[in-house]
Amino acid sequence: MENLKEILIKVIDHLNNSVESDWSSLTPKEVVKNLEIQIVKLERNEKIDRDLLEVEFAPTSTIQEISMANGWSDEYLKLSSKFDKEINKK
Numbered sequence: 143m144e145n146l147k148e149i150l151i152k153v154i155d156h157l158n159n160s161v162e163s164d165w166s167s168l169t170p171k172e173v174v175k176n177l178e179i180q181i182v183k184l185e186r187n188e189k190i191d192r193d194l195l196e197v198e199f200a201p202t203s204t205i206q207e208i209s210m211a212n213g214w215s216d217e218y219l220k221l222s223s224k225f226d227k228e229i230n231k232k
Contacts, residue, residue, distance in 0.1 A: 146228040147184050149221055150177045153205060156214050163211035166204045173204050192232060199225050 144152075154177050157170040168176075176194060183190045198204050199222050209218035 144224055144228075146190075146225070146232065147181055149225050149228060150181055150184075153177060153218075153221055156212070156217065157205070157208060160208050160212040160214075163207045165202075165211070166207040168204045170208055173198060173208065190232060192229060195225075195229060199229075 154174050157174050157177075160170040162169050166173075176198060180190045180195060200206075206215070206218055206222070209215045
């Protein structure tokens with residue numbers, strides 16, 4: 143099973159190859175920045191912003207909208223399922 147950091151890195155990889163979605167309030171670059179900040183916190187054993195991550199991964203929120211606009215929605219669903227399991231451990 144992947145840990146939260148690995149999941150976030152995989153999502154960032156997809157976001158870095160994505161274009162903006164008309165339905166997302168943030169650009170892929172803005173979402174990447176948010177996720178990278180949380181990765182740094184994980185690496186430092188600091189408290190992550192769980193609310194921010196849960197909003198980003200929420201159904202019809204930024205990451206899902208970007209994934210649908212860029213053809214990786216199936217992969218997003220797999221990653222978000224793993225995310226849900228991992229975030230509940232934090």
